[in-house]
Amino acid sequence: MNGNRMLEKYKKGEKLIGAFFNSGTVVSAEVLGQLGFDFIVIDAEHCQYDFADVEKFIRAAECRNLTPIVRTADFSRNNILKMLDLGAMGLFIPFIKTADEVRQAAALCKYPPMGERGLGHAHKVGYGLDPIVNTGRPEDYLEWANENTLLLPQCETAEAVANIEEILKVEGVAGIFIGPFDLSISMGIPCQFNHPRFIEAVDKVKTACNRAGKMVFTMGMTPADAEMRFSQGFDGVLATDTSFLIRAAREYIEGVKAVCEK
Secondary structure: OOOHHHHHHHHHHOOOOEEEOOOHHHHHHHHHHOOOOOEEEOOOOOOOOOOHHHHHHHHHHHOOOOOEEEOOOOOOOHHHHHHHOOOOEEEOOOOOOOOOHHHHHHHHHHHOOOOOOOOOOOOOHHHHOOOOHOOOOOOHHHHHHHHHHHHEEEOOOHHHOHHHHHHHHHOOOEEEEHHHHHHHOOOOOOOOOOOOHHHHHHHHHHHHHHOOOOEEEOOOOHHHHHHHHHHHHEEEEEEEHOOOOOHHHHHHHHHHHHHHHO
């Protein structure tokens, strides 16, 4: 069983490029992998995906060497356990506010002795046929899963910013995704990304992650955005797959209309 490609690149000091996966087709997932994206975040919080949908997208990502991450609807046992059994190599956990909430998520994400995740012979372990679960030493798989399954709470509330140091101390946390839109709304300055208080909050979280040796991600909707974030010390950026479609389609239709008007 291969390791987590995202984690391997991070340990080498390489930057990570991902996309929120909102378009909902296996073709889109495969194309992103073929183009060289490192990971997708299958958005089960905001999109109308059921578990069967998520499994299809995970398989499409796997066949193109694209690390599948899932943004869960919440941090309940049902949503965390099933997404991992379906093959997610990591989870974005939304709307986290406290370290206790992160501990609850970590316990469900990690096998003993780190947590209390239950073992299911589903897709991730080849329905029990993967060699790593048949070594005669089941601890091999449990250790592999605990190391390679990334728990990435989202910092998108003012409370999470205030508690970020304690959140990062929770065993099993691999890093943080800063959600700029909801964070700015929570702070009472919606979408004011240049507001001094917002900039201060983002820097606080980013610096805490850097200091703790944890991954830190945020949005990077354009190459210029990504360059700025990387220069600030972020390890990875994301755009949305639908934004790629909108940008390319707008350029095309406006170009064709201009030709027609000549």
